[in-house]
Amino acid sequence: MTTRGLGQFYPVSSPVHALDPRAKLLATAVFVVGLFLVDSTVGLLFVAASLVALVVVSRIPAGTFLRLLRPVLFIVALTLLFQVFFSREGVTLFEWGFLEVHSGGLRLGFFLALRLLLLVSSAGLLTATTAPVALADGIEDLLSPLKRVRFPAHEVAMMMTIALRFIPTLGEEAEKIKGAQAARGADFTEGGPLRRARSFLPVLIPLTVGAFRRADELADAMESRGYRGGEGRTRYRELRFRVSDALALSLTLFLLVVGILL
Amino acid sequence: MKLELRDLRHVYARGTPFEVEALRGVSLVVEPKEVLAIVGGTGSGKSTLVQHMNLLLVPTSGQVLVDGADATTLRRSELRRRVGLVFQFPESALFAPTVEEDVAFAPRQLGLDEEEVRERVRQSLRALGAGHLAGRSPFALSGGEKRRAAIAGVLAMRPEVLVVDEPTAGLDPLSREELLDLILGLRESGVSVVLVSHDLDEVAEVADRVCVLHEGRVSAVGTPAEVFYGDPTQAPATVRVTSLLRGSRPEIGDPVRSQETLDALRALQGT
Numbered sequence: 273m274t275t276r277g278l279g280q281f282y283p284v285s286s287p288v289h290a291l292d293p294r295a296k297l298l299a300t301a302v303f304v305v306g307l308f309l310v311d312s313t314v315g316l317l318f319v320a321a322s323l324v325a326l327v328v329v330s331r332i333p334a335g336t337f338l339r340l341l342r343p344v345l346f347i348v349a350l351t352l353l354f355q356v357f358f359s360r361e362g363v364t365l366f367e368w369g370f371l372e373v374h375s376g377g378l379r380l381g382f383f384l385a386l387r388l389l390l391l392v393s394s395a396g397l398l399t400a401t402t403a404p405v406a407l408a409d410g411i412e413d414l415l416s417p418l419k420r421v422r423f424p425a426h427e428v429a430m431m432m433t434i435a436l437r438f439i440p441t442l443g444e445e446a447e448k449i450k451g452a453q454a455a456r457g458a459d460f461t462e463g464g465p466l467r468r469a470r471s472f473l474p475v476l477i478p479l480t481v482g483a484f485r486r487a488d489e490l491a492d493a494m495e496s497r498g499y500r501g502g503e504g505r506t507r508y509r510e511l512r513f514r515v516s517d518a519l520a521l522s523l524t525l526f527l528l529v530v531g532i533l534l
Numbered sequence: 535m536k537l538e539l540r541d542l543r544h545v546y547a548r549g550t551p552f553e554v555e556a557l558r559g560v561s562l563v564v565e566p567k568e569v570l571a572i573v574g575g576t577g578s579g580k581s582t583l584v585q586h587m588n589l590l591l592v593p594t595s596g597q598v599l600v601d602g603a604d605a606t607t608l609r610r611s612e613l614r615r616r617v618g619l620v621f622q623f624p625e626s627a628l629f630a631p632t633v634e635e636d637v638a639f640a641p642r643q644l645g646l647d648e649e650e651v652r653e654r655v656r657q658s659l660r661a662l663g664a665g666h667l668a669g670r671s672p673f674a675l676s677g678g679e680k681r682r683a684a685i686a687g688v689l690a691m692r693p694e695v696l697v698v699d700e701p702t703a704g705l706d707p708l709s710r711e712e713l714l715d716l717i718l719g720l721r722e723s724g725v726s727v728v729l730v731s732h733d734l735d736e737v738a739e740v741a742d743r744v745c746v747l748h749e750g751r752v753s754a755v756g757t758p759a760e761v762f763y764g765d766p767t768q769a770p771a772t773v774r775v776t777s778l779l780r781g782s783r784p785e786i787g788d789p790v791r792s793q794e795t796l797d798a799l800r801a802l803q804g805t
Contacts, residue, residue, distance in 0.1 A: 454590055455618070457615065459610075
């Protein structure tokens with residue numbers, strides 16, 4: 273409950289939260305594809321500015337949003353360093369032993385790092401502003417044309433919903449088991465990586481056993497309430513694609529086209 | 535050993551929309567060789583409170599003192615050994631291939647030699663009447679057997695204070711009786727026991743003192759007679775019956791345990 277990471281829903285009300293999940297899913301997809309077509313620094317900065325504006329509109333505090341990104345910062349930093357030190361394009365700016373920094377490498381490094389950061393931010397914004405259940409509903413709806421070719425869209429969405437629903441439950445369970453083993457003298461911080469990995473076995477084993485037990489119980493509970501797949505099933509929350517959703521989607525598209533042209 | 539909690543406060547998920555103030559200034563002393571029961575409704579902060587006793591949870595503010603010394607100055611492993619904590623549904627943390635191995639986990643972490651570890655495993659399993667389960671897989675046991683194996687796993691550290699969170703929840707009456715006998719036996723051997731429970735009838739039988747938590751604060755603390763006769767609506771069956779009689783026959787006194795109550799009723803009949 274206290275740890276917040278990538279992909280966690282942040283429940284406040286904002287225009288972005290209120291959008292149809294399908295609109296947000298499509299916009300994110302468009303954004304991710306579009307990002308790879310933006311090849312000028314100015315264009316990328318423009319797209320970055322648009323995303324920052326979107327985060328502001330979503331009413332997610334900047335600090336919280338940056339914390340959501342923390343898990344990927346390492347990869348972004350690695351990309352940056354790799355490009356800066358190993359690219360040999362442009363003018364030499366700096367030389368120290370075998371290390372050389374070239375202007376081209378610096379530019380490319382920042383460009384790729386920013387692109388990666390934007391990629392993750394857009395996905396992060398989607399999951400932070402869309403409740404997991406709404407997200408799964410949206411995915412089911414977008415995949416439903418594939419039902420014609422016997423793709424189990426409902427089942428896939430149901431599996432996703434259940435998986436998402438059980439992340440916090442399993443997290444809580446893991447905390448409890450960690451506490452119980454710590455009370456028995458387990459130490460998860462001492463020793464080398466191998467010893468530390470071994471020290472997690474007393475947590476992982478009961479957690480796995482518990483997950484299987486829960487799965488059985490859930491299946492029984494669903495069957496006893498008459499669940500039998502997606503055929504003829506209606507929804508409590510109906511998705512509505514409104515004008516505002518169309519506008520939001522068009523706006524995303526427009527901003528990206530501007531970014532690509534710049 | 536004397537365990538003292540001073541003005542403990544605990545806030546979960548501070549600074550987020552999920553913020554919850556679970557403890558709002560709890561002060562409490564666990565005296566040596568006593569059974570202290572902590573009762574209170576769901577969400578009153580019982581489970582949060584007991585996790586502070588071995589600093590599994592660090593208080594937002596306030597202090598935990600072990601024999602007068604600040605618990606944060608003790609080594610973690612030392613503190614965890616001296617204050618043994620049995621979580622609610624402790625059987626969910628069983629993990630080893632055999633019960634014996636599982637119970638041996640804690641003493642091994644203490645770095646004891648193999649002979650001592652075996653001796654402690656044998657003793658704690660016997661104390662719980664679970665010696666015959668030593669070679670079995672903990673996953674193949676019944677609920678009550680699992681519970682015993684899990685409690686033995688903490689007892690094997692030979693704690694000076696044993697904290698048990700709802701140990702009898704979901705157990706059959708016989709297992710419950712045996713567990714309460716174990717608690718009394720531990721007190722005999724000089725261990726303090728902190729018993730968290732919903733069940734006022736079992737609290738009445740074993741507790742030397744009772745502490746009532748309400749919305750993160752101590753709303754009453756004292757002997758079972760003081761606490762339960764103070765508010766007979768939230769009391770074990772014995773006290774509810776006796777307090778009804780007390781209106782017309784005040785000489786019945788304030789018995790709490792069932793044996794005491796029976797004796798008091800017999801005395802009343804005799805006169």
